[in-house]
Amino acid sequence: MDEMKDSGIEWIGKIPKDWNVIRCKYISTFLNGYAFDSKDLQMDFMYPVIRIGNIKNGGIDTINCQGVNNNYNIKDYLIKENDILLAMSGATVGKVGIAHNIENAYINQRVGIIRTDYPSYLFYCLSTKEFVEYILLSASGSAQPNVSADVYSEFSIPLPPKEIKIKIAAFLDEKCAEIDTLRSDIEKQIETLEEYKKSIITEAVTKGLNPDVEMTDSENVYWKDIPSNWKLSDIKYLFEIVKRIAGKEGYDILSVTQKGLKIKDISRNEGQIAESYANYQFVYPTDFVMNHMDLLTGWVDCSKYFGVTSPDYRVFRLKDKRNNLNYYKYIMQCCYMDKIFYSLGQGVSNLGRWRLQTESFNNFQIPVPPTKEQEQIAKYLDEKCIEIENIILDKQQQLEILEQYKKSLIYEYVTGKKEVPDNE
Numbered sequence: 001m002d003e004m005k006d007s008g009i010e011w012i013g014k015i016p017k018d019w020n021v022i023r024c025k026y027i028s029t030f031l032n033g034y035a036f037d038s039k040d041l042q043m044d045f046m047y048p049v050i051r052i053g054n055i056k057n058g059g060i061d062t063i064n065c066q067g068v069n070n071n072y073n074i075k076d077y078l079i080k081e082n083d084i085l086l087a088m089s090g091a092t093v094g095k096v097g098i099a100h101n102i103e104n105a106y107i108n109q110r111v112g113i114i115r116t117d118y119p120s121y122l123f124y125c126l127s128t129k130e131f132v133e134y135i136l137l138s139a140s141g142s143a144q145p146n147v148s149a150d151v152y153s154e155f156s157i158p159l160p161p162k163e164i165k166i167k168i169a170a171f172l173d174e175k176c177a178e179i180d181t182l183r184s185d186i187e188k189q190i191e192t193l194e195e196y197k198k199s200i201i202t203e204a205v206t207k208g209l210n211p212d213v214e215m216t217d218s219e220n221v222y223w224k225d226i227p228s229n230w231k232l233s234d235i236k237y238l239f240e241i242v243k244r245i246a247g248k249e250g251y252d253i254l255s256v257t258q259k260g261l262k263i264k265d266i267s268r269n270e271g272q273i274a275e276s277y278a279n280y281q282f283v284y285p286t287d288f289v290m291n292h293m294d295l296l297t298g299w300v301d302c303s304k305y306f307g308v309t310s311p312d313y314r315v316f317r318l319k320d321k322r323n324n325l326n327y328y329k330y331i332m333q334c335c336y337m338d339k340i341f342y343s344l345g346q347g348v349s350n351l352g353r354w355r356l357q358t359e360s361f362n363n364f365q366i367p368v369p370p371t372k373e374q375e376q377i378a379k380y381l382d383e384k385c386i387e388i389e390n391i392i393l394d395k396q397q398q399l400e401i402l403e404q405y406k407k408s409l410i411y412e413y414v415t416g417k418k419e420v421p422d423n424e
Contacts, residue, residue: 002419009156011130016416019160025153028116032088032149033107034077041066048105050079052087055097055111057180058127060085062105072106079105082119084126086112089146094135098123112149120169124410125157158415168413171420179406183399190395197388198337204377205331206367222340223367230369236362238323239316244282252307254283256291261301261309280308283315286325288332290314292356295342302329314361322371326378331366 002016009021036049045067048054054061060079079085083099089110098119099105107113116122125131134155139145160168207215208227215225218232226232253264261283283289283303291298292314302325309315318328335341344360347353369377412418 002416004416007158007415011128011134012156012158012415013417015158016160019158019164019416021156022159023153024114024122024155024157027118027159028114028122030149030152031076031107031113031115033109033111033113034072034074035109036068036106040068040070042069045069046104047071048102049108050085050105050111051108052090052092052095052111055085055087055092055095057183058097058123058176060097060099060102060105062102068106071104074106077106077113079107079113080115084114084116084119084123086114086126086147086152088112088148090144093139093145093147094132096123096126096131110146112152114152118165118169120173121165121414122157124169124172125414126155127407128411128414129407130411131155160416164420167420172410172413175409176406179402179409183402186395186398186402190392193388193392193395197385200384200388201330201381202334202338204381205327205334208369208373209376209380218367220365223365226367227369230367230373232365233368234362235364235366238319238328238366238368239288240319241314241316241358241362242287243311243315245311246280246282246308247278249277251277251280251282252305253277253280254289254303254305254307254309256289256299256301256309256313258297258299260299261289261303261305263305263307277308279311281311281313281315283307283309284317286317288316288318288329290316290332292341292361293353295336295339295345295354295356299336300329300332302326314356314358324371324374324378326382327369327374328366330378330381335364335366 002018004014005017007013007015007019007021012021015021041049043066046069048062048065048067050060050062050065054065079099079102081099081102085097085099085107087093087095087110096114114122114126135147135151136145138151139147159165206223206226207213208230210227214228216228218224218226220232223232254261255264284306285303287303288300289303289309290300290313293312318325341356341361341364342354344364345354345356346360347355413420
């Protein structure tokens with residue numbers, strides 16, 4: 001190990017004596033994104049438009065994005081090879097991705113392009129948790145953190161000799177690729193488990209638990225064959241929609257998420273913040289709450305809490321209390337997972353406004369088993385889902401450990417705490 005000296009920068013600490021420290025503005029340029037009109041962004045496009053959500057795992061996702069069909073004649077905003085993209089606002093402010101093999105893609109507003117002669121090395125310096133911490137400390141904005149080009153430009157990084165920069169970048173490319181391969185394998189395992197869970201739920205709430213039961217044609221395009229002792233019923237005969245406005249503040253705020261109905265911590269200023277919660281509607285334990293305004297990413301859950309939720313959500317409850325809450329929770333969630341509600345929706349899907357109208361919801365038919373069988377199905381699914389979710393949780397913890405190891409590895413080498421082995 002070379003002799004070390006104090007860098008004078010807290011996050012960097014000591015560096016090899018022949019290294020220097022430099023602010024990003026002296027080795028790179030920064031360009032803010034273009035403010036595309038959201039009405040022009042389409043799912044079917046010629047030119048991808050990269051938004052913050054498309055910066056993923058250190059890369060750029062041009063597949064699962066929106067775009068435009070006009071080239072706009074704004075060449076400055078086209079992504080070039082080895083451009084570093086920076087998320088400039090929101091919950092993931094400070095995350096970066098580096099562009100490889102991307103053609104004719106634009107950057108949207110609140111995404112910045114960083115260009116430098118040493119893209120790989122700078123990318124790794126900006127991939128440290130210390131850079132994100134610096135961005136968060138420097139960010140402005142009350143509801144959502146925002147960062148400016150000036151804030152980025154003042155960030156200081158270690159500056160080794162040219163040949164060392166190249167060597168570190170090549171070493172980290174190799175090691176991070178190995179970590180990313182492991183991460184990708186685990187993510188695929190999680191996807192498989194999620195699909196397995198979905199198939200178990202669909203099978204149980206539409207076919208029951210007895211593989212030998214006599215089946216009958218339901219004459220319904222969505223459910224097809226169902227057990228002969230089941231029936232189909234319109235939702236309006238099983239549930240009633242309710243809306244009870246709170247009229248004042250001071251209650252827990254309940255939000256529908258992909259992980260279920262959660263109590264929202266409004267003190268963290270995350271997500272959409274209302275000016276007043278007095279016009280929110282009451283939710284009681286055993287009420288169902290659904291985000292029927294976004295049938296692609298929305299969800300439905302049965303509440304365990306008392307609180308208030310958005311007046312735009314749909315709150316409904318079972319008429320007959322002998323029916324099993326969890327069975328109907330699973331059948332409603334099945335309608336989201338299998339995009340049944342989505343097929344009944346109306347609106348503008350590419351803008352996230354694909355809604356399930358009240359009439360379509362009320363008149364939709366769902367399978368109704370005998371109450372004893374509802375209980376058996378719910379108990380079976382509760383146990384199976386917990387079992388699968390525990391395995392998924394273990395996989396997610398593995399991903400977190402890999403990410404921590406990756407960031408630690410990057411930090412040690414870009415700050416010179418460790419030398420790249422000569423055989424690398």
